[in-house]
Amino acid sequence: MxxxxxxxxxxxxxxxxxxxxxxxxxxxxxxxxxxxxxxxxxxxxxxxxxxxxxxxxxxxxxxxxxxxxxxxxxxxxxxxxxxxxxxxxxxxxxxxxxxxxxxxxxxxxxxxxxxxxxxxxxxxxxxxxxxxxxxxxxxxVNADHCEFSIAKKDYLLYIGRVSRHKGVHEAAAFAAAAGLPLKVAGPAWEKGYFNVLVGQFPHTVDYIGEVGPQQRAQLIAHARALLVLSQPVKGPFGTEWCEPGSTVVAEAAASGTPVIASDNGCLPEIVPRVGAVLNSGNNVTASEAERLLAILPSADELRNVALEQWxxxxxxxxxxxxxxxxxxxxxxx
Known part of the structure; x- marks a missing residue:
């Protein structure tokens, strides 16, 4: 065609x-x-x-x-x-x-x-x-655009728009409970939300800003886990946010990186084989965060699922x- x-x-x-x-x-x-x-x-x-x-x-x-x-x-x-x-x-x-x-x-x-x-x-x-x-x-997802890595570093990752409906605050709270830094990569157009985020989690949030394809691939590949904690609040299109498809979940899996997600929108459909799903608004304790990070799938398992599903x-x-x-x-x- x-x-x-x-x-x-x-x-x-x-x-x-x-x-x-x-x-x-x-x-x-x-x-x-x-x-x-x-x-x-x-x-x-x-x-x-x-x-x-x-x-x-x-x-x-x-x-x-x-x-x-x-x-x-x-x-x-x-x-x-x-x-x-x-x-x-x-x-x-x-x-x-x-x-x-x-x-x-x-x-x-x-x-x-x-x-x-x-x-x-x-x-x-x-x-x-x-x-x-x-x-x-x-x-x-085209896995050729992703960097696959078994070796992970001690940081969690949020990548995307820094907005309330995308759950960046919840991601920072999870990272703080886990005792790990959260690298945040994406545009921060809503300055009030961003200022509250970094003000509440000054020792957790490492804001990187927008990243190009190479740095994006590296960040995803070496993270302990990707956090996608979207929330059912009013989104940018005037309706309650329903996470539509989440490309970054597929990219993370193709990179060998597990995902910890909320139960918003598509996430309960696509995440269970590549990570863990939390209830929206759930306040995770340090012990729960440690348990979740310990039971996530291996890099090879994730890659296989990514190629099969996406x-x-x-x-x-x-x-x-x-x-x-x-x-x-x-x-x-």
Whole structure:
């Protein structure tokens, strides 16, 4: 197939003259998903046109085009014959009345802007959206982008946006109970929340800021555990936060790093084989933290699960089957 992939365009925070690329220079969860999926599509013999991420590195089979909004997408698609459009922008990049088979991946919480031919990334996300029968396909990981390590260092890791709904405070409390530092890597746009976090845990939180692909891979690979303690509070899209898919869980497992997660959203679905799940709001004691860290899976076990559950070629093949459905006008909601 020839697949047009629509990425949601955002300026790169560290240098607003640039767009966030695929893969991203720093923070960019959706851009990592797009990158891993493109890898899978190319490795299964398909061709990809990438729109919405100017400056991304092209390679054989991948053409990067400069479109950054719906009108420029319409013009670009009129100039390049494609078989199917794969939308990652929740409809923002879709031209109205697009006469091409289109499939969207829902990366957010709540109801998608375009529910027709939508693919969800977890059962929890699909339930919150009110859908009963639409496909669920897990987020992919290309293990080649991950650094695998059996040897771990004495720190815990939080990686992502520093926000209340992502549970960074809860991660710091867990780390403090465990007597380990918590490295925090990601943008801190909510300064009030960030100041309270570092004020309450000055000897626990080691704030690194946004990190690039190489440092990200190293941080994940060498952590004792990744903490993903998302909370059921109001999130950035106005609804109660339901963790949609959590790419970083798959990346951690592919790196041989276990995960300690809350029971929010997708996490009870994907974490049990690669770590431990805690009740949201649970105050972990020092003895409980020590026990949890002692019973986590080994690096080799984690790697095997990652390849089985989230391998990028396997996930790409699932998408290709649904692309073929859309091309036959076998639509779904």
């Amino acid at each position: 020839r697949i047009a992939t629509l990425n949601a365009p955002f300026r790169y925070g560290a240098d607003p003259s640039q767009w966030i690329t695929v893969p991203p220079q720093g923070y960019g969860g959706i851009q990592w998903v797009v990158s891993h999926l493109i890898d899978g599509f190319l490795e299964t013999g398909n061709e990809v046109l990438l729109l919405g991420a100017p400056g991304s590195p092209p390679r054989p089979g991948l053409t990067v085009l400069p479109a950054i909004d719906a009108p420029s997408v319409a013009t670009t698609l009129a100039e390049h014959a494609v078989d199917v459009v794969h939308d990652h922008s929740d409809g923002v990049m879709l031209p109205p009345y697009l006469a091409l088979p289109t499939v969207g991946t829902h990366h957010l919480t709540g109801v998608p802007a375009v529910p027709v031919n939508c693919i969800y990334v977890s059962e929890a996300q699909r339930r919150q959206a009110g859908s009963l029968h639409a496909p669920v396909i897990r987020l992919p 391998g990028h070629v396997r996930i790409a093949e699932q998408y290709l089957r649904h692309f073929a459905r859309a091309m036959r006008d076998d639509n779904w909601t």
